[in-house]
Amino acid sequence: MNFSWWTFALQAANFLILVWLLQHFLFKPVKAIVARRKEEISRALAEASAEKEDAERLKRELEANRSQIVAERQTMLDEARAQLSTERQRIVEETRSETEKIRGQAVKRLDEERIAAGNELLERTIALAANLAERLLRELAVPSMEQPFLGRVIDYLDRLTAQERATLLSQSSAGALLVATAHPLGVQDQSQWHEQLAKRLGADFSLKFSADPTLIAGVEITFPNAILRFNWRDSLSAALKELHANEQPR
Amino acid sequence: MNQSPLETAVVFHAGFVPITSAVVTTWGLMAVLTLGCWVATRALRVEAGGWQTVIETVVSGIDEQIAALLGRDAAPFLPLLGTLFIFLVVANLSGIVPGLKAPTASIETPAALASVVFLSVHFYGVRFQGLVPYLRGYLKPNPALLPLNVLSEITRSFSLAVRLFGNIMSGELVIAIVVTLAGLLVPIPFMALAMLVGLVQAYIFSVLAAVYIGGGIGVIAK
Numbered sequence: 001m002n003f004s005w006w007t008f009a010l011q012a013a014n015f016l017i018l019v020w021l022l023q024h025f026l027f028k029p030v031k032a033i034v035a036r037r038k039e040e041i042s043r044a045l046a047e048a049s050a051e052k053e054d055a056e057r058l059k060r061e062l063e064a065n066r067s068q069i070v071a072e073r074q075t076m077l078d079e080a081r082a083q084l085s086t087e088r089q090r091i092v093e094e095t096r097s098e099t100e101k102i103r104g105q106a107v108k109r110l111d112e113e114r115i116a117a118g119n120e121l122l123e124r125t126i127a128l129a130a131n132l133a134e135r136l137l138r139e140l141a142v143p144s145m146e147q148p149f150l151g152r153v154i155d156y157l158d159r160l161t162a163q164e165r166a167t168l169l170s171q172s173s174a175g176a177l178l179v180a181t182a183h184p185l186g187v188q189d190q191s192q193w194h195e196q197l198a199k200r201l202g203a204d205f206s207l208k209f210s211a212d213p214t215l216i217a218g219v220e221i222t223f224p225n226a227i228l229r230f231n232w233r234d235s236l237s238a239a240l241k242e243l244h245a246n247e248q249p250r
Numbered sequence: 251m252n253q254s255p256l257e258t259a260v261v262f263h264a265g266f267v268p269i270t271s272a273v274v275t276t277w278g279l280m281a282v283l284t285l286g287c288w289v290a291t292r293a294l295r296v297e298a299g300g301w302q303t304v305i306e307t308v309v310s311g312i313d314e315q316i317a318a319l320l321g322r323d324a325a326p327f328l329p330l331l332g333t334l335f336i337f338l339v340v341a342n343l344s345g346i347v348p349g350l351k352a353p354t355a356s357i358e359t360p361a362a363l364a365s366v367v368f369l370s371v372h373f374y375g376v377r378f379q380g381l382v383p384y385l386r387g388y389l390k391p392n393p394a395l396l397p398l399n400v401l402s403e404i405t406r407s408f409s410l411a412v413r414l415f416g417n418i419m420s421g422e423l424v425i426a427i428v429v430t431l432a433g434l435l436v437p438i439p440f441m442a443l444a445m446l447v448g449l450v451q452a453y454i455f456s457v458l459a460a461v462y463i464g465g466g467i468g469v470i471a472k
Contacts, residue, residue: 002257004358007270011353011362014276018337021280023329025287026336030309031325033294033302040296 126243130236134216137232141217143183149218149230150193156228157200168223169201176206178222182215182231256419258356272356279340279353308336319460321469327460330370334363335456338414342448345422346441352448355419357411360455364411367459368403375466387468410458417451418444 157165179185179193194207212220218231258270290305298306312332316324324331338354345352353359375384388399421444428437464470 003361004258004268004270006267007258007273007356007358008362008365010267010269010273011276011359012366014273014280015333015337015363015366018280018283019329019333021284022287022333022336025284025291026305027309027328027332029291029294030306031313031328033296033298034306034310037296037298 122243126240130240133236133239134233137216137236141182141232145217146181146183146185146189146219149181150196152230153219153221153228154196154200156230157197165201168226169205176208178208178210180210180212180215180220180222182211182213182217182219184211185209256357258351258358270356270358271351272353272359275344275350276341276353276359279337279344283336283340312336315457316460319457319470320464320467327374327463330366331456331460331463334367334459335452338363338452338455339449342418342452343445345418345425345448346445352418352422354414354451355422357415357419360411360414360418363414363455364407367410367462368407370459371403371462371466374463375468378467383468384466406458406462410455414451414455417447421447 215231215233221228260268261274262269313324341353344350425437425440
């Protein structure tokens, strides 16, 4: 077995050269690309971490905003409910008030209509009664009924004082007294009327007789300052006035 | 077989320098490795493809193995130990190729590699510890053991070379004998065994080199 020192030296040199070659063509490029990949991975991880933090921050902000929105929504809902309740209460109150007002007006109008209807009915009743009474009195009235009214006139004049009589006749000398009866008086009746009136009023006047069927029965004497009415038309009018007077306060 | 397996044939002479077949084969392997590495790494990308993944896995595996052995960053040692492992694998397996003899089957090659490792131990030891602290390490645990420590440095390098040479040379010798005696297909199991031995020896040589360097830099007890 021979040992070649040249071969030994060449192989040592070859190996050292190979060390340099592989360092240059293998280890350095591979280590560089691995380091670059690790760097990119680290950068990607850092970016991912940053993006994750951003996402978490955005998530927190979003949750905060959502909570705020929920709170605002609740507040708005509460306010809207309160406003609705108030508005509803106001509308109910207004409606109730309006209803009460309309109801009061309707009741008042009904009362007025009822009163008006009652009054109208009463008026018609009174008118009908007056009409019936007038028709009945006209059927009952006869010329002989004028005479009792003369007694009532005489009786009235007798109860007057002298001054009152003088007032009635204060200007009688200037004209005649008008005596209207429902039925024409005969000459004898006219004389009797003139005689009885002259006894109470004196002789210083003249009488002018006339017939007025609207009186129904009775007499109407027109003095210068007054009119004496003793007839059924006047009695009916008085009765109607009395009825109307009693009706008005209702 | 006309030539002793313990001798290396001289292919030609460069001047007065004899160029043996081991040297020529080594040049060829260097060329193949360099060209292959240049082709494989000329267009490396961050998004690794199939071959790039294999290459990165090999380099990263060696790097991690060195780091695990030394317990520190493997960057300063990767060129030497990585090249040592890759060259040994390729050189040991080159004997399988018909007509080629593994360079490591010649004693000069393992001796040269063991010598490089021997020198590297001291280089890294001085570089990482400083000259005096490194030399002081030979006086431990007792100055009386200095001769034994020095002898140990020499003998372990010698055993490193002889172990590799013996295993590879014997494998090739066995295959040659079997081919001579039994024919063409019978040596195949022996060739497979030789491949296994070659890979194992490459690993052992590289790991022992790493251990020796670790002892030199003080991270592993001598």
